[in-house]
Amino acid sequence: MMGSTATRRMLSSAGVATLLAIVFACGANAEGATRGRGTGVVTVHQDTIGPAAPPGAPASQFPAPRREVADIVAPRWTAEDTRDDAGEFGTVAKIAGIREGQRVADIGAGDGYYVARLAPLVGATGTVYGQDIVPEYLGLLQRRVRDDGLTNVRVVLGEPHDPRLPARGVDVALMIHMYHEIAQPFALLWNLASAMRPGGTLVILDLERPTYAHGTPPSLLRCELAAVGYRERSFTRTGPDEYVAVFVAPDSAQRPAPSDISAALQARRCRA
Template sequence: MMTRRHELWTVLWLGTTLVAACRPAGERVVLGNGTPGVAVGSDTVTPAAQAGAQAADFPPPAREVADIVAPRWTAEDDRDNAGEFDTVVKLARITRGQAVADIGAGDGYYVARLSPLVGSDGVVFGQDIMPEYLALLQRRVVRDGLSNVRVVLGEAHDPRLPAASVDVALMIHMYHEISQPFALLWNLASSMKPGGRLVILDLDRPTYGHGTPPSLLDCELSRVGYRRLSRRETGPEEYVAIYVAPTPAQRPTPAAVSASLRRSPCRSP
């Protein structure tokens, strides 16, 4: 039997498909930072950062990868009532003037709330690998006049964010959906400012159940040089883990990452 959450995901997926199908091919769009882009079908094409390491330079994870099922985790009112955004922002110490990247931004729940928080002297990168989700996000950016938001189409192994540009990166209820975590984390580190923090909100459950056991998360991130600063339980099965990204000098080479994982793979407990 389908659960209520699965029913919500199905409705959201269908809604996303219909919205994308209504966008004319070649329609001109304007990104949140004023840069013109082109919508091709459901694709929002944006200027991308220089490509980083390739997926083939790293092994795949030794655990199941959850499917990407919807542009949002659950209803926005429910998340607001639970205080999710406020909790994450407080733990992440996000303040005015910072550059924040929402990796897997979907249709923009965090982006819309981060934009006024960081203000006109800050920037929010709304990044995703699903063009149809970015089409929804782009419409929200234009509708709400979020002039400090940049919409970025990434890849499964590379967020395609500008180098040394991000103070805080967020991965909200999506780490378990990353099919190339070691390449993605390695490339993300290139986009982080010195001392930049990666904040991950997930559930303590198997990855096939749309969660990530904390010990598995620690293992995968540490292999790429990320160091955990804190982890706090924020709800039933839910936690927020914060890591400091490695500098280029601290980050192991792709070959070293691969050799380490061959010796001792990161497996689910």
């Protein structure tokens, strides 16, 4: 997803070496992480793939971001025990206000760290959508869902520009350590709005660092989301260079048209 210059800069960091080690431990690899993009949904007891929602607006209608896009290199950010010890999930769930009965989408779910913890939190009356664009990662997620008996989880395969989630079917969408990997942010955010219920929120956990270094500067994040009509609700620093930002999604009937987004970004670019 990213050019060779940015890739070389990433490979020079110790953090990516750690991520790559996780990939091999999970039976995936960086080459596999960029293969195959498609659409569909797999439920807990199904082996076939079918669409979760009709296609949204095509990527060609939207401008590309004016920043580098980080490679997808692993199905998880870091070791689960480390995240548990830091209280990551509990912190995010509290800020997001996730509760029983809600429909929550984990976009870029990987092998399911959040999905496994969201399922009991939303309960039998809620639904968790574990969504990703890498089929290999969703294979790991599907196996976890089956092994853990998570009957309120749907595993969804989306596209880089379209999450392919059910229309008005999501109360809260999560993007955990992955916003910087979105190659088509304006298209993805626009299509995501179609899946959000009125007043639905998008919760983003990321690091305050350049996108090529697997983070997103807050000013860049705010600019890109505002261009599509998302309104910031809160911004919480959860670590020295970590934050959780919550945005209210625009109503799908009131969001800017793709042509208006392009025109606005020509006048005021979002820069890293």
